[in-house]
Amino acid sequence: MNHTFAYLSAGGFLGLPITPDAPSSSESGKPFAVAGVTWDCSVTNRPGSRLGPGAIRQASRMLCDATHPLFDTSPLDKLVDLGDLLLPNTSLESMRAALMPQVSALLDRHEMVWLGGDHSITLPLLRAYRAHFGQPLACIHFDAHCDTWTDHFGEPSGHGTWVYEAFKEGLVIPEAFVQVGIRSSGVREAREFVNDQGGRIYTARELRGRDGAGLQDVIDEVRARLAQNGNPPVYLSFDIDVFDPAFAPGTGTPEPGGLTTAQAMTLLEGWHDLNWVGMDLVEVAPPYDHAELTSNAASTMIWTWLCGRLAACAST
Amino acid sequence: MNHTFAYLSAGGFLGLPITPDAPSSSESGKPFAVAGVTWDCSVTNRPGSRLGPGAIRQASRMLCDATHPLFDTSPLDKLVDLGDLLLPNTSLESMRAALMPQVSALLDRHEMVWLGGDHSITLPLLRAYRAHFGQPLACIHFDAHCDTWTDHFGEPSGHGTWVYEAFKEGLVIPEAFVQVGIRSSGVREAREFVNDQGGRIYTARELRGRDGAGLQDVIDEVRARLAQNGNPPVYLSFDIDVFDPAFAPGTGTPEPGGLTTAQAMTLLEGWHDLNWVGMDLVEVAPPYDHAELTSNAASTMIWTWLCGRLAACAST
Amino acid sequence: MNHTFAYLSAGGFLGLPITPDAPSSSESGKPFAVAGVTWDCSVTNRPGSRLGPGAIRQASRMLCDATHPLFDTSPLDKLVDLGDLLLPNTSLESMRAALMPQVSALLDRHEMVWLGGDHSITLPLLRAYRAHFGQPLACIHFDAHCDTWTDHFGEPSGHGTWVYEAFKEGLVIPEAFVQVGIRSSGVREAREFVNDQGGRIYTARELRGRDGAGLQDVIDEVRARLAQNGNPPVYLSFDIDVFDPAFAPGTGTPEPGGLTTAQAMTLLEGWHDLNWVGMDLVEVAPPYDHAELTSNAASTMIWTWLCGRLAACAST
Amino acid sequence: MNHTFAYLSAGGFLGLPITPDAPSSSESGKPFAVAGVTWDCSVTNRPGSRLGPGAIRQASRMLCDATHPLFDTSPLDKLVDLGDLLLPNTSLESMRAALMPQVSALLDRHEMVWLGGDHSITLPLLRAYRAHFGQPLACIHFDAHCDTWTDHFGEPSGHGTWVYEAFKEGLVIPEAFVQVGIRSSGVREAREFVNDQGGRIYTARELRGRDGAGLQDVIDEVRARLAQNGNPPVYLSFDIDVFDPAFAPGTGTPEPGGLTTAQAMTLLEGWHDLNWVGMDLVEVAPPYDHAELTSNAASTMIWTWLCGRLAACAST
Amino acid sequence: MNHTFAYLSAGGFLGLPITPDAPSSSESGKPFAVAGVTWDCSVTNRPGSRLGPGAIRQASRMLCDATHPLFDTSPLDKLVDLGDLLLPNTSLESMRAALMPQVSALLDRHEMVWLGGDHSITLPLLRAYRAHFGQPLACIHFDAHCDTWTDHFGEPSGHGTWVYEAFKEGLVIPEAFVQVGIRSSGVREAREFVNDQGGRIYTARELRGRDGAGLQDVIDEVRARLAQNGNPPVYLSFDIDVFDPAFAPGTGTPEPGGLTTAQAMTLLEGWHDLNWVGMDLVEVAPPYDHAELTSNAASTMIWTWLCGRLAACAST
Amino acid sequence: MNHTFAYLSAGGFLGLPITPDAPSSSESGKPFAVAGVTWDCSVTNRPGSRLGPGAIRQASRMLCDATHPLFDTSPLDKLVDLGDLLLPNTSLESMRAALMPQVSALLDRHEMVWLGGDHSITLPLLRAYRAHFGQPLACIHFDAHCDTWTDHFGEPSGHGTWVYEAFKEGLVIPEAFVQVGIRSSGVREAREFVNDQGGRIYTARELRGRDGAGLQDVIDEVRARLAQNGNPPVYLSFDIDVFDPAFAPGTGTPEPGGLTTAQAMTLLEGWHDLNWVGMDLVEVAPPYDHAELTSNAASTMIWTWLCGRLAACAST
Known part of the structure; x- marks a missing residue:
């Protein structure tokens, strides 16, 4: 076959061209890269996030010249878009097997932003980061769900097991694992798993009605926690369902009572120089989105993170 | 005819089977029951809430094992779903006449959660509770609208008159009637009716920007008010349009400036042991919903109330 | 109350003003009038047709100067829009009681086009026509459903019983009752009722794949049948669900395998001078419509009928 | 875990209860059964058909007492609904491995209607039928796509390879394999595969504008072809995308220029006694459906087939 | 042509009739008037706001008798609806040329509420106000975007340039120009333009999590700023995209992290007597709206402003 | 500004890259090119076709390897996608002025497929073709509307005037101008303009129920007509609203009773070697589309035309 899945992205993030063979950041002076992982077959309810990378990229075009109003930086000159990785699409195991070497190669070339896809893609990504850095990572995990199930409805791995697996495999530093926005139903062992392991869960309940100055203590606590753990490399895993469904309806397992987009922006801004x-x-599941609400929120989060990174890099 | 209206619910709340003939709570050890009242012909704008019970039940399936993260209880073992009541569907009066004996019978068997339907169903429900308990009830009423119209566009009763009627009929204790989230347009006599009768209205304006600790005084005041009235039986009437339309678009008469789902969760949690x-x-009017936003919010409120009830019962 | 239901129509058909007190056709030279009957509480599945009159009127504005390409007539100078009748909205019986005298008065003044609403409105309309003309009527009935149920899920009357009731009450001439497009499930007695009474059913099956010249025999047969019955006054009852759901998704009980809009236009054109x-x-249930598909189809049918009437009147 | 995927069906076909442990047809006198296969991870474009079984069942409730207007039979007393099979959901291979024994067991008990899911489920089904009958089957295959790809974008099997695989594995009788409605793009070897193997393709082009009497020769030819092959057991595989997207938008790979629902009904009626x-x-991919267009079309096709089967059985 | 664009409004605000020739406020005792400007061809992303006036008017009908719960006033007796202005629709320049004299004439007759349309209509409106009052105006500008671009993708004027142009033309008092909710990407010169000119920008970031009492200082600061500038005439330009897309999805260039409807209501209430x-x-772009979320929010803002005006007028 | 309108297309037709500077067909061996004209400000009802080029390109990706089942050709190796032309977006006159030189340059380099945009773009295109070929053109025009208005609601030119203007300017050969599918309302002079000028209108009425062999006489007549006129260069202007709204809801001025996609395919196939x-x-107005129905139909028409062109070229 000389063609590919119809759901792969047509255009790049922020209107950049898709350049799968972009030179490495050292060659190009573009340290950051975006790549899509169009897999959604590990969800427990509504599929569709295979179309997430395309929708996020499309929505990102509304960001115009992409200069961030707080950081006064734009990723446009520092970023390449590598398109979507070519992956088999009928088996989680095969997908992960095909994903790993591609990820490893890209980690050598760029600081990556991965566009899912469902949350089952994070486990192989963390495996690659663990290998790349030769040490477990700190992780900040925005999500409505704790993702600490010990199985996926009888299967070993799915989109709700990766945190459990990452801890078991030593991919992350337990004390430097922070969850934000958790609120779904579940048994105590799963709900409190990260706390029990020494990490810190900021439930959605704990964050209700807090924004702006009201979130400063959360920002500070996490900075302190990471510092206490030696400021290890930090990975951000951002599940769009951390948002209240009003702000992000286009997702597979929405949970009322979630964060506003503003709250997440406050946190990402406060943590920009980690x-x-x-x-x-x-x-991000576009079939359930409306008027680009969800993909727009997603592209704004990525852009905020990138601009914060640029500001932090510029100031050091 | 050997069939029923196509809009009746297919499956039960939380994935339970629909068992119209479930044994009573004393026989079964399942004190709680859900039943649907699929009537929406008393609305003044957009119909559709006849499909609410089915949509709420469907959305509730996302709650998985239904263990609540605050209360650490699950209603799964304590609940039956009785399906939707069989009712005539072309006349409010006939519907209410057919509803009353069914409700009375069910109140003898279970503590009930009623799934509407439009708000005109609450008047006959309160009549049955008034008779069942032999006394008027306290009531906490979440709504964008005060529902104190003295007529329904020329008819005696509709979905916006039940509060007025309940007061006039002595179904409720005026001083123990609390409204939350009221904000619609209307003349002073209607808007302030509950206050004028000795009750308490927490308008949406009064609640703006308050959540978490910021709602504690509201929680406490209402607890005190009910205690001052001797802690009578309390009924919760929750109109989904209390939420801002961003959180619950699928309803007949949406009003901007409403509560967030998080605010309502904070209140229900704080009042869980009333x-x-x-x-x-x-x-809940599914034809106007998107991506299950509204039905998901509804099922979460019911689940929160049930889990709070279970926690309160367990601690006494 | 000094206001009305929010779902009443805002603007008139073809952009005409809404003039409830328009002079009679003899005074004004405008023989035709449109009026809405915003009742949808007798449906067995999805409600919403109370919003039909407003949506049909809105869609009709796309017809520009409304000159018909076949008949070369425009109803703009011959038509008034009387708006929606003021009716109680919580009881079929009360609605019909309030409807009847308004209808009778209007029949004295105009040749009417009634915008539903669900099909339960046709029974009181036929009663008024029967009284007005002092004789039973011929009727051409476009529908997916035969509407010959003998009861409405236990109630005497609904949106699926009016044909049975009209026959029983002698409102129509059995041999001059023609159904077009019938295809829903149902027991033989109901399905074949009209045939059994001496009328004629053209099922959707019988019409499959026939249009243009392929429908001429149907056109001719019906003309002959009406002539054989003395060309009595003919009433058209057009249920939008006669169309395949592809052409009219916005309705309460859609049935696959229905007519195309073109087929109905061919028939109405062929019968224009009855x-x-x-x-x-x-x-027409707008909550289930998309991109005005259904309301647009509806307004086109009405316009076709009006323009055909004008052409027929002009040629006599 | 004591719960299941949220996307499993809540209620049964035609409003029947879901009874996974229904007695066999010989014990119960109910020869037919429905079961869902909620797998959609082998699609090449838009996912969502895992929600198909639930949506088809919900839509089927509009069929009321389910008596067919042509066959005058109803499946209500002859049918059980076994619900959705429990299957792993992250790997095609594992899903098929888990599916096969369940299918084999059910074939011993009932004549089955399988609700997909994507078209990759048909291959294991045919394997089970081949084993059950001890012979290859005749097959009538409605589809926009020939499904004769030799690989799935590099993987051996997907939703577009099953016809090729079924031929290669000897599951079907080449001369008794009939395709209806094929029209998608593709290279000649794939497009003409079935013709080349001795079967017969009725492309959508060949069927344009033909319905009613205009399809009689197609009906007769296929009957003759099957007779010439000894009237072997015939399997119907009906991909909803055989319909023009106007009639069935809710699917993963829609192709303009397809069949009308009426055309398919004419064919199924004509072939009812095969x-x-x-x-x-x-x-059927509900996230892309509107107003139940697609699920309603699907449930009507299944009902037509069942009622035709009952009529054929009754007449022998 | 004897007809008009199909997108012009059918019915008036709050259910009032559309009366293009309403007598002036001095003659009629109705000081306020609404008029629509159905132009959307200057947007940089999604068009559709030509349909905004019609949608806002339709949504306003949910306000019933329109008595405001805080101000206890209703605009129903003080307001006329002049319908939509007749304007050419293919050229910004021509549209503005045709708009100006109509606006000037109306300013002599009423205090106006203008329904857009895209934001390019505000520049000619301000020109007319500047001429009408013989002085530059104060302005409060709610928006996600600063609208200070110096060109429109190569053209001199669009929907993102009017603030820059208004300053350059001396239409507004720089120190009395206040922006609320700004948050979009953009270069520093554009973002800070209003601050640089002596005005005041309250970014969305600055307002996060603040409502009720938490906004009092903003209210007070602006009042003080206007007083310091001599309380000049104040114009309100309210771009619906100031709201978070969750609250107003139906707009052309949505930006996450925006205001809630409640926040805007608090500000408008606090500033009601300016x-x-x-x-x-x-x-307001209805094609991207859902369930009237956006048009409902818009009509509520206008109603709040009108009722506040009435209360302020009544108290002086 | 260093960025462009957010609505410009992200990826190319059939998944090709967007290459605005692609070498000419003589240099590249790729005779065909696609370019977008993202203008929609001349419509009389619903805007949105500025997003048409992007949506058509996205939908075209479902065509896989793009080999046509009738012609057995694929445009993939013969086609470049030049992206969307850069044009001012606030004035029809300016847009056309900027468009003309770009079009002229491209006609020297490629055989073009233009993606609108609204129908007002066709007039400047025809002007360029007229100049390029030094003679007026034959034209086949698919549309629901005759587009022969003499003005655009008071302006000289819009999306409904181009046919009138093209005749008046001598851009087309009257006798070789063929309209297909016309059916909208309108006065006789406009409706019959093309016939009156010597051309031929095949109204939608004339084509009802005809497809396959039933359209052969139409195909033949047009071939004969063009031959009689010396087989001049033929231009195809395809307005998606020629389709019934069931097949193409996503358009600005839908008209019931239109063509099926199959009918248009039959005609384009029959005329492939003109x-x-x-x-x-x-x-194509994506905001009003659903599930890519309209954009998918559009991309299929273009693909059919391209494949037919390739087949015709190959056979000569």
């Missing part, structure tokens, strides 16, 4: 090494944004 | 005796959740 | 005395167009 | 042994209906 | 002389509400 | 020199496809 020792970030990469991020993913997952679970 | 002397509750039942609740309804009304005005 | 002894018409009025028509209704019912069951 | 030696049918089972059917599947696949690729 | 020296207002008129307002516009722009950029 | 002396074509270019085509446009206009009026």
